Amino acid sequence: xxxxxxxxxxxxxxxxxxxxxxxxxHGGRRSRRARTTRRQQRTAAALLIGPFGILxxxxxxxxxxxxxxxxxxxxxxxxxxxxxxHTVFTGLRSYAAVLTDPTFASGFGVIGxxxxxxxxxxxxxxxxxxxxxxxxxxxxxxxxxxxLFLPHAVPGIIAALIxxxxxxxxxxxxxxxxxxxxxxxxxxxxxxxxxxxxxxxxWNGLGYNMVIFYAALQAIPREVIEASVLDGASAWxxxxxxxxxxxxxxxxxxxxxxxxxxxxxxxxxxxxxQTDALVSSRYTPNMYIYDAAFDxxxxxxxxAAAVILLVVSCVLSYAVTRWSNRGEDRK
Amino acid sequence: MLGVLGAALAxxxxxxxxxxxxxxxxxxxxxxxxxxxxxxxxxxxxxxRTHSDVKVDFEQIPSGASGGYTKxxxxxRAGNAPDVATIEYPELPGYVxxxxxxxxxxxxxxxxxxxxxxxxxDLTSFGGHTYSLPLDIEPMVFYYRKDLFAKYHLTVPxxxxxxxxxxxxxxxxxxxxxxxxxxxNQMGEIAGLSWQAGAQWFGTAHDTWQLSMDDAPTRRxxxxxxxxxxxxxxxxxxxxxxxxxxGIQSGDTVGYIDGAWAAGALMKSxxxxxxxxxxxxxxxxxxxxxxxxxxxxxTFTVTKDSRHPRQAMExxxxxxxxxDALKARLSSGTSSAFPAxxxxxxxxxxxxxDSYFGGQDIYAQFQRSAxxxxxxxxxxxxxxxxxxxxxxxxxxxxxxxxxxxSALRAGQAATLPDLTSVGLSVDSH
Numbered sequence: 001x002x003x004x005x006x007x008x009x010x011x012x013x014x015x016x017x018x019x020x021x022x023x024x025x026h027g028g029r030r031s032r033r034a035r036t037t038r039r040q041q042r043t044a045a046a047l048l049i050g051p052f053g054i055l056x057x058x059x060x061x062x063x064x065x066x067x068x069x070x071x072x073x074x075x076x077x078x079x080x081x082x083x084x085x086h087t088v089f090t091g092l093r094s095y096a097a098v099l100t101d102p103t104f105a106s107g108f109g110v111i112g113x114x115x116x117x118x119x120x121x122x123x124x125x126x127x128x129x130x131x132x133x134x135x136x137x138x139x140x141x142x143x144x145x146x147x148l149f150l151p152h153a154v155p156g157i158i159a160a161l162i163x164x165x166x167x168x169x170x171x172x173x174x175x176x177x178x179x180x181x182x183x184x185x186x187x188x189x190x191x192x193x194x195x196x197x198x199x200x201x202x203w204n205g206l207g208y209n210m211v212i213f214y215a216a217l218q219a220i221p222r223e224v225i226e227a228s229v230l231d232g233a234s235a236w237x238x239x240x241x242x243x244x245x246x247x248x249x250x251x252x253x254x255x256x257x258x259x260x261x262x263x264x265x266x267x268x269x270x271x272x273x274q275t276d277a278l279v280s281s282r283y284t285p286n287m288y289i290y291d292a293a294f295d296x297x298x299x300x301x302x303x304a305a306a307v308i309l310l311v312v313s314c315v316l317s318y319a320v321t322r323w324s325n326r327g328e329d330r331k
Numbered sequence: 332m333l334g335v336l337g338a339a340l341a342x343x344x345x346x347x348x349x350x351x352x353x354x355x356x357x358x359x360x361x362x363x364x365x366x367x368x369x370x371x372x373x374x375x376x377x378x379x380r381t382h383s384d385v386k387v388d389f390e391q392i393p394s395g396a397s398g399g400y401t402k403x404x405x406x407x408r409a410g411n412a413p414d415v416a417t418i419e420y421p422e423l424p425g426y427v428x429x430x431x432x433x434x435x436x437x438x439x440x441x442x443x444x445x446x447x448x449x450x451x452x453d454l455t456s457f458g459g460h461t462y463s464l465p466l467d468i469e470p471m472v473f474y475y476r477k478d479l480f481a482k483y484h485l486t487v488p489x490x491x492x493x494x495x496x497x498x499x500x501x502x503x504x505x506x507x508x509x510x511x512x513x514x515x516n517q518m519g520e521i522a523g524l525s526w527q528a529g530a531q532w533f534g535t536a537h538d539t540w541q542l543s544m545d546d547a548p549t550r551r552x553x554x555x556x557x558x559x560x561x562x563x564x565x566x567x568x569x570x571x572x573x574x575x576x577x578g579i580q581s582g583d584t585v586g587y588i589d590g591a592w593a594a595g596a597l598m599k600s601x602x603x604x605x606x607x608x609x610x611x612x613x614x615x616x617x618x619x620x621x622x623x624x625x626x627x628x629x630t631f632t633v634t635k636d637s638r639h640p641r642q643a644m645e646x647x648x649x650x651x652x653x654x655d656a657l658k659a660r661l662s663s664g665t666s667s668a669f670p671a672x673x674x675x676x677x678x679x680x681x682x683x684x685d686s687y688f689g690g691q692d693i694y695a696q697f698q699r700s701a702x703x704x705x706x707x708x709x710x711x712x713x714x715x716x717x718x719x720x721x722x723x724x725x726x727x728x729x730x731x732x733x734x735x736x737s738a739l740r741a742g743q744a745a746t747l748p749d750l751t752s753v754g755l756s757v758d759s760h
Contacts, residue, residue, distance in 0.1 A: 076754040079538040081428040081712065082458045090754070097752030103720065103745045170573060190730035277516055277569075277726035281719050282745075296716045297404045297429060301752050 064310070067303045071095065074300035094304035104305060107285040108312075110194070111262050118198045119258050123251060126206050130213035131239045145214070149207040156204055160268040163200045168275075188276045197279075200268045205261070209254050216250035217243055252324035256317055263313050266290070285309045359386045360642045365403060366417035367394035368466075368629055370663035374650055377659035382649075385642040387415075400715060407431040407634060414637040415646055419629050420454045421519070421714035423463055424533075428712050428755075432462040432632040438644040439464075446652055450704045451671035455630050457535075463632035464651050465671035469590030470613075470623045470700035471523050474597060477609045477689065479508070479585045487611045491555060494614040498564040501585065511586045512578070513556060514570040515725035518718035519626045520588065521556070521735065525549040526624030526708045528616055532743075533711040540712065540750060542759040544721075544743040545736065551616075553736040560729070567729045576600050588613065590626035591697040594667035598687050605686065610693045612700055622705045628671075654678045669697045713749040720745040 071094050075085040098104050129148060138144050151159065166174050167187035178185050187196045220243060228238045244251075266286040272279040273287070281295060282288040285305065293302035364375065364387050375389040390413070392399035400422060406412045407429070418426055426432040439461065444452060451465040475487065483504040488494040498510040514520050525532070528548035534541035543549075559565045566584050568574045578584035579601050587593075597608060615621050631650060633643040650656045652672050660666065661682040670679055680694040711717055724738025733741075743759065750757045 074753055075429070077428060078754060079756055080458065080535050080540060081753065081755045082460070083427065083430060083434065085428065085430055085753070093754075094752050097748035101745065101748035102741070190727060190732050277722050278730065280723035291716070294401050294405070295719070296713055296749055297408070297425075298749065298752060301748070 067306050070299050071303035071307050072300075074298070090300065094298075094300040095308065097301055098305045098308060101288075103280070103282040104285065104288050104308075107282060107288050110284055111265065113194060114198060114265065115259060115262050117195060118202060118262065119255055121198070121202060122205060122209060122258055123254060125202075126209035126254070127213050127244070127247075127251070129206070129210045130217055131243060133210075133214055134217040134243070135235055135239065137235070145211070148210055151203050152205065152208040154204065156267040157271065159204050160200050160271040163196070163203070164271055167196055188272070188278070190278055193272065193276060193278050197265075197268055197272065201261075201265070205258075209257075212254060213247060213250060216247040220246050249324070252320065256320045259316055259320060260313055263309065263316070285312075359384050360639050361386050361388055362415060362637070362639050362643050362646060363388045363390065363413035364415040364646065365390050365392045365399065365413040367392050367399045368417055368660075370660040370666060371417075373659045373663045374656050377655060378646060378649060381655070385639075385645060387646055404429065404431070407636065410636055412634040412636040414633060414639055414643040415631055416634055417466075417629050418463060418632055419627070420465075420625075421522075421710040421718065423455060423630060423632070424457065424710050424712050425714060426632065427457055427462045428753075431634055433635050433637070433640065434460045435462060435464070435633060435644065436460050438633065438640055440648075443648065443652075446672050446674060448671050448673055448701065450701070450706055451628070453706055454708070454710070463630035464647050465628065465630045466651050467592070467628050467668040468671045468701055468704065469592050469625050469627040469669055470697060470704055471527065471588055471590055471626050472696060472700055473511075473586060473588055473611045473613055474593065475586035475609055475611060476582060476604070476607050478607045479582055483508075483585075488614050489612070490618055491614045491616055495555075495559065495564065498559065502564060508583050508585055509566040509578075510564065511588060512566045512568055512570075512575060512584055513560060513729070514575075515567060515729040516569040516572075516722060517589075517626075518722045519590075520570075521552070521721070521725065521739070522718070523590070523624035523626040524556070524588075525552045526705060527613060527622050528552045529622070529705065531707060531709070533709045534707075535709065536758075539756040539758045542711070542743060542746065542750075542757055544739045549739060550736060553734070553739060557728070557735050560735075571596070571600070580604070590628070591669040591693075591700070592627050592667055594688070594693055595664075599664075606689045608688055609691055610688060610696045612696065621703045623700045623703045624708070625704055658682065667693070667697075669694070669701060673698075711746065711750075712755060713746055716749060717742050717746045 072089060072091060073087055074090045074094055076088045076090055077085050132138050133141055133145060154162075166172050169175050169186065169188075172187075175185060175187070186192060224242060224246070225238060228242045233241065264286055265284045269279050269283045270287060270290075273281055273283065281291045286309070289302050289305045289309065292298050292305055359382075362385060364371070366389070371391065372389060375387045379386055392402055403412060403416055403418075403426075412431060416431075418432065423432065444461065447465060448468055451468040452461065455461055455463045455465055473487070479485075480487065483501055485497050485501060485504075488497045494510070501508055501510050522532070525548060528551055530546050530548035530552070532542070532544045532546075532549070534543075556565075560567060566575075566578060568578070570589075575584070575587075579587070579597075580603070594610065597604070601608075612621070613623055631647045633640050633647065637643050652675070654675060657670060657675050657678050660668075661679065667683060668679070670676055676694060676698060680692070683694060685692060721738050721742035724733060724741045725735060727733045728735050728738050747757060747759055
């Protein structure tokens with residue numbers, strides 16, 4: 001795509017005139033210089049955007065189109081299906097199957113519940129940490145920041161493994177310590193398994209989001225904060241009335257990221273699924289997609305579910321953006 | 332993220348297609364064999380030692396959904412499945428529908444099918460064609476601690492009503508002890524118990540799949556076990572889990588229900604229990620008409636991709652019907668698989684050290700149970716997925732959320748889209 005643009009630009013410019021144009025940069029007429037600059041800008045833009053465009057096409061558009069194509073074709077059978085399958089165009093049949101599958105819908109239920117628990121904790125805790133760092137009340141600010149960010153550097157699967165170890169009765173020192181005090185807690189039991197999952201994800205993401213909030217807080221003009229301090233506002237009041245409203249856009253961004261990340265939830269529950277039967281192999285939509293492709297050998301079903309998930313993600317992102325913009329307008 | 336998934340899918344599809352088959356032009360014909368069964372290496376070694384025209388290249392694959400079956404399906408999709416693959420009964424219909432398992436009728440020599448127990452062969456035949464040959468058939472039996480039964484003055488229950496009464500009696504006599512375990516992670520158990528009661532989850536009538544995991548016999552079994560769970564008369568724990576093994580060893584769990592193969596596993600789980608265990612038939616709903624279900628068992632098929640189907644069949648026939656093959660398999664350690672070929676039962680019986688069961692001829696019991704395995708049972712087209720959904724429901728039921736019956740209904744509901752999306756005609760009720 002980008003190569004086409006840049007070669008077009010080159011073709012539109014005969015070689016001899018390029019020489020003149022280059023010379024004109026020193027002493028040519030003004031309008032030609034402006035035109036050349038615009039051309040150069042366009043070429044530069046194409047060159048800079050090009051690699052992104054190619055990557056975008058390769059890793060997003062091509063697979064997307066491929067997924068849509070796959071979702072419209074299925075190995076089709078008739079009757080009992082013994083030995084009579086052929087891959088044919090089956091239209092929207094896979095979509096109908098996914099949409100009538102109770103396990104696919106329940107995956108979204110899990111995501112919804114997950115978000116209800118996760119988002120408030122994520123926003124409050126990471127924003128709180130960022131405010132603390134920003135207020136300068138924390139000594140060794142850089143070290144603290146690094147330590148808070150560190151969990152994010154641990155790959156999700158490793159984090160899930162460590163936490164799973166800490167949750168598992170019989171091996172976990174935490175469970176043993178709790179039962180020593182007379183508390184028997186089953187982190188992988190029916191009531192706690194989702195909060196336990198949220199905890200793993202939060203542990204991984206709090207530091208990262210704290211950095212985002214911190215950056216936003218640092219961008220607040222210092223005069224504004226000085227003004228509020230001069231007006232006699234306490235640090236608490238400054239945080240609540242001045243800082244937080246000014247990073248509202250960042251809060252929306254973090255919520256949106258959390259929603260998208262939750263829809264993609266896969267690594268942690270997949271690990272849980274290995275030994276905790278309460279976390280089914282279709283616990284989240286992403287797990288459903290994997291299960292359909294590799295356990296049920298149904299690529300049509302899997303692709304259809306993937307396309308539906310993409311649409312849901314887009315709609316949700318759009319909804320969150322719209323909702324936040326409306327808030328801005330009101331202000 | 333979605334794009335990445337799609338790309339991974341595409342990559343996987345093309346990558347699998349690249350592997351080449353290695354067939355030699357001269358010398359013995361090489362066939363490949365994938366199995367998760369223990370003792371397969373010994374069987375293959377013995378085959379290669381005694382055969383010069385065919386050589387088997389064996390690959391041990393992981394058992395279960397996450398390992399071997401996925402690998403087999405992907406290889407078949409890419410056109411390089413092994414010549415011979417081990418498939419358990421519940422998974423076979425899916426492989427037949429997907430075209431992985433070959434119609435073996437043209438390959439099976441005349442008079443061979445008669446060697447197999449009809450109930451086993453029934454499970455490997457669809458629409459009048461045989462798609463695999465069974466190695467073993469595993470009737471369900473009740474394993475119990477003879478010494479503890481004597482200690483608590485219990486008699487071995489012969490009916491399900493008696494089973495519940497015995498469970499109550501035991502709990503009164505020893506509040507910590509339970510008569511048996513309910514395995515929420517053992518997907519086949521509730522199926523086998525329903526099978527025994529006369530349920531038929533899957534059937535084929537009018538060229539249509541009949542789907543009913545909530546029929547009257549199933550409801551009866553599900554309700555019965557639900558009451559046992561609700562009244563805390565059985566232990567709820569994963570099969571072969573640490574807790575289960577601990578309970579078995581300490582005598583807190585005095586019995587359990589499982590397939591014939593589990594006798595061998597028990598010897599490994601509880602070595603000090605030697606001489607204390609015994610095997611009884613599964614309790615009955617109607618003692619006048621004894622019936623049994625099965626739990627476990629494997630079959631061998633020749634895949635569509637095989638370039639040497641004749642040689643593959645030769646290997647399968649040797650594996651399933653030759654005494655030397657069975658001896659080689661049993662030489663790998665303690666096994667109590669019940670052969671699907673009745674003529675081989677004495678071989679297995681001879682290989683089994685009966686001192687663990689205090690001299691009881693457990694194969695004689697297996698044989699009686701195998702004779703009453705109820706015919707007409709059929710597994711469904713996406714059984715692995717169905718059972719895994721049931722298992723999640725059972726885990727929830729065990730945790731007090733939902734019931735065994737609702738777990739089965741959920742399994743059925745989660746199966747329907749799988750079948751309709753590939754165009755099978757389904758009648759769900």
